[in-house]
Amino acid sequence: MVSPNPEFFNELTAAGAGDVKLCFQCGTCTAGCPSGRRTSYRTRKLMRMAQLGLREEILNSEELWECSTCYTCVERCPRQVPIVDIVISLRNLAVAEGHMYPNHKNTAKNFSKYGHTVPVKDDITALRESLGLPGIPPTVLASDKAKADLDKILTVTGFDKITSE
């Protein structure tokens, strides 16, 4: 059963995805979408579902996470619909309701822990040194103060809610 939610448009607008209203359903996006060619994800359909307010169907869907953000559709859309921005905004809403893949949660945890999306590895540290680079790169990894600053940003913006179980 589909359950249209007329309030959803206001929520989308607040999330920065109000321009979905510009879509006139031509299908150019789906036609050129490399993900749609390989999965059941249909860009045009997602835009329509957003217009219709099919909130739960979208936020629960696997397809929402099958866009590779390649921007092919954005380049070609005759209505300049910011499709990738809309996908990102929808994903924000999904994550806020706890829809998140385990590997994505790991990436988020890496970012919290290291300030980078991938962990430090000993063999790479050794390779860096053999190349004459500092073993630990001169980033947030090398400064407790910088890391504390980043941690603060993550807390203030609510990122810790995502990484906690």
Place this chain on the structure above:
Amino acid sequence: MAKYAFFLGCIAPLRYPGIEKSTREVCKALDIELVDLDDASCCPAPGVIRAFNKKTWLAAAARNLALAEQKGLPIMTICNGCYGTLFDAAHELNGNPEALKEVNEVLKEIGMEYKGTTEVRHFAEVLYNEIGVEKIKEKVTKPLEYQVATFYGCHFLKPSAIKNLDDPENPHILDDLVEATGAKSMPRQQKMLCCGAGGGLKAAFGDVAMKFTQTNLENMQASGAKYIIDVCPFCHLQFDGSQKDLGFNMPVLHLSQLYGLAMGMSEQDLGLSAHITPVVL
């Protein structure tokens, strides 16, 4: 002399340090001064962190932009993902008092402010637009007669409405840069097809990402290319890491590594031991 704050990102320094090393050496050879952007974090990644929480993404990006602003330098990235995030964030913030005010509410908590003045550049585009193919040719000491497949990736040129670097459907700047070394860029089908890794696809649906990669590899091989030249450590990781499973064997080099070779760096210094697909030169 051109001078930039060097933004490392994650995958280059922590998985392929040879890309970082080569970039430093190549910039030295081309009289580009790189100043380390100390204390920078992940950009943060546009397809994952931005997809999880835009507010965190923008504030952390603004912190990186502010670090460069404090040095009074434009940022140079070597990764399409970093370029995507930092360029987008700067586009959203610079000259937009309302957005700046909002992000500075967060930065205030750590005693920082972003005024909205940082310019964001990509290594490949800096070479093309600031140095130029002719000057690069003069620095090539070891011409390379490789047949290569150039891989632009998605977030280097797109969205073109704000980046405006080249034709996003039929570009030439990376081909011109690669051919400056004596290599030949082989034309192929679906040249602008995404590698498959972006948008969190690699993490959540690795098998789908692999299908993108496979089509790319088939088209590259059919073109007669022997090497893949990229401008993004994440595309690099996708092509380098997937070939064993997909039954291909084309060495993958970041543009900085190709240039390092052509400008006389030792193979040792390119950090090729981190590559999963063996690099036979």
